[in-house]
Amino acid sequence: MMPLLTTKGLSRNFGGLRAVDNVDFTLMPGEVRAVIGPNGAGKTTFVSLVSGRIQPSSGTIVFDGADITGLPAYARVRLGIAYTFQLTSVFANLTAYDNVALPVQLTLSDRRSKGAVDAGVMAALERTGLADRARMPAGQLSYGHQRLLEVAMGLALTPRLLILDEPTQGLSDSEIDNFIGLVREIAKNATVLLIEHNMPVVMQLADRITVFNAGKILAEGTPEAIRKNAAVQEAYLGTAP
Known part of the structure; x- marks a missing residue:
């Protein structure tokens, strides 16, 4: 191999x-x-x-x-190659959903497909246990949840x-x-x-x-x-x- x-x-x-x-x-x-x-x-x-x-x-x-x-x-x-930072680098004024939507859109051939974006975002948030915080501004999440949001953003890049x-x-x-x-x-x-x-x-x-x-x-x-x-x-x- x-x-x-x-x-x-x-x-x-x-x-x-x-x-x-x-x-x-x-x-x-x-x-x-x-x-x-x-x-x-x-x-x-x-x-x-x-x-x-x-x-x-x-x-x-x-x-x-x-x-x-x-x-x-x-x-x-x-x-x-996806990289999550040692210090959190989320967009504090965007919701958790919107933070993950940014990398999801990079992976889609049709970035305007709302259904595909939504499916990709929610899948990544669910895997990291953050689905119930999707609409919270990222800056209001605890530090630990911001770390998990970064992982979700990385996963969104598949x-x-x-x-x-x-x-x-x-x-x-x-x-x-x-x-x-x-x-x-x-x-x-x-x-x-x-x-x-x-x-x-x-x-x-x-x-x-x-x-x-x-x-x-x-x-x-x-x-x-x-x-x-x-x-x-x-x-x-x-x-x-």
Whole structure:
């Protein structure tokens, strides 16, 4: 099976700081991959390079066999790469419905079909548990629900690769349980790349884990292998969870 995503020698410098340092990375179709590591390890910079929000200083990014290194973010969205931000980026003055309608319209050949837009919006809101808040202004939603709204906006793009950056931040325990079920459902039809600090969530969801430290990949493996990895424990986990 051909990888869905690969990076070769991927690096990004900010002045004298190398935030991502010569990273070789492979992601297979249908995989749920967690990216973990201490603050400042380069995780968000790495997924920002993959999504096209920032350009690399060097290296290449290949998606489904095509070199996308020079493509802007909007072109990567059209190829099927959706990214939810570490900090909420919803349109506060629009309703939850209208926030999701914007990406739904990008996926439709006939953007004027109200029935198709409505079906796409409500399907995404129902999957994230927000259907009953469809008409609320997004700015009036709790922080946790704004995070889920971002996931709904990503799902509305029907992505092949969904990148989630700290998605459980601000969620209650019951919402986290629902989110775990949601990601498992998403993974039936898409590949998921997940940055997450909540280690119980990581250990439950991930097929494999990639550990970043100081801009480089420190370790990769199954949750069990990462749990037992002495270098990972020293750099990030402290003690095995």
